Structures are given as C-alpha cells and as structure tokens.
Amino acid sequence: MLTLHTAPLLRLTPGGEPVPDHAVVVGADRIEAVGPLAELNGAYAGVRVRRWPGTLGPGLLSDGPLPAAPTPRERVYALLRRGVTAVLAEHLADPALRAAVDRSDLLVLPAAVPPTLLQGGRADLAVLDADGACLVTVVAGRIAHRRA
Template sequence: MRTLHTAPLLRRAPDGEPVPEHAVLVDGDRVQAVGPLAELSEAYEGVRLRRWPGTLGPGRLHEGPLPAAPTPRERVHALLRHGVTAVLAEHLADPALRAAVDRSDLLVLPAPVAVTLRPGGRADLAVHGADDACLVTVVAGRIAHRRA
C-alpha cells in the first residue's frame, strides 16, 4: 500500500538543509517520490497519509559494533530506537546477531555509504524530535519502531 510520510521538516540527507512541508511517498519497500506535500497529495489522491511531528529524513547508518544487550533481538531493537536502518557487515560475525539483523530487514552494507531519500531508493526513514530523540523508524517501508 502506498503511504505518504510527512513532517513539519524534511531532510533528503542527514546533513541536508531541512525544508518545510515536504513528504516522501513510499510504495512497498521503495521511495516512489520526494517533494512538496501539496504536490504529492494532489498527484496521489487517496493515498494513506502519515503525519509525524519533528524532522523526517533518511534512516541512519550505524558504523560500529551493535550496542550490548542480553539478546541479539534487543541489540537490534536498540538501533531501531535511534533511527538506524543500516549496519556494516563487519560487525555481524556472530550468526545469531546476523540472523536478528536479517529478520529486522536492516540493510547490511559492506562499507559506509551516504544515505539519502531519493526516488527508487529503499524506503528507510526516520523521524526525530527537537531533542534528536527518534520518534519513528521505517525499515524497507515498514514501521519498525514507534516511540510510545
């Protein structure tokens, strides 16, 4: 199902300039469009709309070892709570940890890459509040974490 995710501010890249009233159209696990909310709402009339507070942007890449926790699942969830949607393969030598990452659909990368929101790209998004706390993490088009 197509979903239009929007927030008061949107960043296409982690260090990009935030722009107001923009949105990301997600179809399955892909970004279909990024642009002004008014234009996308008109072009895709009737699509499900998710309005989030804060700043919407690409999910984060975690470049170090996964946080310590009692179980591999909890280690992955600790990342999702921070808006992480991708990890480096070099930190997944433990088969149980790799299996937990695979089940969560986190993107596993061989090397760091610049993450951006772009049409055709994987739908990995995060919304952060004014205090930089992660409010929502979307992994491959699916809400994987939502702050209560």
C-alpha cells in the same frame, strides 16, 4: 498500498538542510516520490497519510558495533530506537546477531554509504524530534519502531 509520510521538516540526507512542507511517498519497500507536500497530495490523492512530528529524513547508518544487550534481538531493537536502518557487515560476525539483523530487514552494507532519500531507493526513514531522539523508524517501507 502507498503511504505518504510527512513531517514539519524533511531532510534528504542526515546532515542536509531541513525543508518545510515536503513529504515522501512509499510503495512497498521503495520510495515512489519525494517532494513538496502540496504536489504529492495532488499526485497521490487518496493514499494513506502518516503525519509525524519532528523532522523526517533517511534512516541512519550505524558504522560501529551494535549496542550491548542481553540478546541479539534486543541489540537490533536498540538500533531501531535510534532511527538506524543500516549497519556495516564488519560488525556482524556473530551468526545469531546476523540472523537478528536479517529478520529485521536492516540493510547490511560492506562499506559506509551516506543515507539519502531518493526516488526508487529503499524506503528507510527516520523521524527525529528537536533533540535528535527517534520518534519513528521505517525499515523497507514498514514501521519497525514508534515511540509511544
């Protein structure tokens, strides 16, 4: 099922200039399209629409050790609450932590690569409020965290 994710602002990269009235269409675990909301609404009529407050952009990369928590699962969830969708392999030496990361579908990278929203790319998204707090994290096309 296709889903159109939209917010008042969209960033193609974490530090990129936000643009208004844009959206991302997600199918399974891939980005089908990125562009102006009006164009995507017309091209993908009838798809499920998720309207988020804040700024929609690519999921974030954690390039340091995972946050401390009592269990590997809680360490991973701490990342999801921040909008993180990718981690560096060098920080996953503990097999239990690596298993928790794999179960969550976080992307494990051998080196830091700036996240970007691209057609055909993996559907890793984050919605941040004006203060930078994460409202929603989408990992490989599914909502993995939503702030209540």
